[in-house]
Amino acid sequence: MEMTHEAGVAKKGVHVNYWSWAKTGMVGGLLAGLAFAVFEMIVAAIVAGQLFGPFRMISATVLGQQALSPQVSLATAIMVGTLVHLVYSVVAGAVFALIVAAVTAFHRTPGALVSIGGIYGLLMWLVNFYLIAPAFGWIWFPQRASQFWQGFVAHTFLYGALLGWYVAARQLAKPKA
Numbered sequence: 207m208e209m210t211h212e213a214g215v216a217k218k219g220v221h222v223n224y225w226s227w228a229k230t231g232m233v234g235g236l237l238a239g240l241a242f243a244v245f246e247m248i249v250a251a252i253v254a255g256q257l258f259g260p261f262r263m264i265s266a267t268v269l270g271q272q273a274l275s276p277q278v279s280l281a282t283a284i285m286v287g288t289l290v291h292l293v294y295s296v297v298a299g300a301v302f303a304l305i306v307a308a309v310t311a312f313h314r315t316p317g318a319l320v321s322i323g324g325i326y327g328l329l330m331w332l333v334n335f336y337l338i339a340p341a342f343g344w345i346w347f348p349q350r351a352s353q354f355w356q357g358f359v360a361h362t363f364l365y366g367a368l369l370g371w372y373v374a375a376r377q378l379a380k381p382k383a
Contacts, residue, residue, distance in 0.1 A: 227307035227377060228300045234372035235299015239292055242365045249356050261287030267344055274346060295365070302326050302366075303373050319374035320367050327366020331357050 246260040256262075258280060265287035266273035273283050302323065306312040312322050335357065339347035 222307050224304060224307055227303040227373075230373050230376045231299040231301070231303025231369070232296045233299070234303070234369045234376070235295045235297070236292060237372060238299065238365045238369040239295025241368055242295070242360050243288075243291060245360050245364050246356075249353075249360075253353070253356075258284055258287075261291075263287070263346055264291050266346060267342070271346065298330060298365075299369055302369055303377075306370075306373065307377075313374070313378065316371070316374035316378055319378070320370040323370020323373070324362045324367040327361040327363070327369070328358070330366070331361035 243260065247257050250259040251257040262274050262278075262280075262283045265278070265283040265285075268286055268290055269278055269282070272278055273286070305326075306319060306322060311318075313319055335347045339345070
């Protein structure tokens, strides 16, 4: 008889329902991505007077650097930026959930999942801004690094920790088989 393991200590022969974890991660990624976007918009409005500036930055990963200027309509930048951001948030959420599902020590307690989520978000920021962005020529991301606190807070707490909290709330609340 194969048991489904959802939380706690894994036992030999116990099966982890990865699809359940991935779905939870996708929803958590979507919600955390929305919180992240709202925070970024508020900060962009306060700091630079550009409420939709984050969407221009994100859309420029697909449309090219001209998306940062009025050459690309704001509506286009918002649509493309939103789509790219939310797809990435959902995929990153699923990846997070699958990683923590595979490593039982990561999901022993809700606090552990929230902490690991924060670390995951921080690593996403560092890798995206300092490795991936320069490799693809997206120089506007590392240049924005002068707003260190903003990137740190948005990725670590509003994406990562929130994602960890959501996954913990959904996966650890399930009855153990």
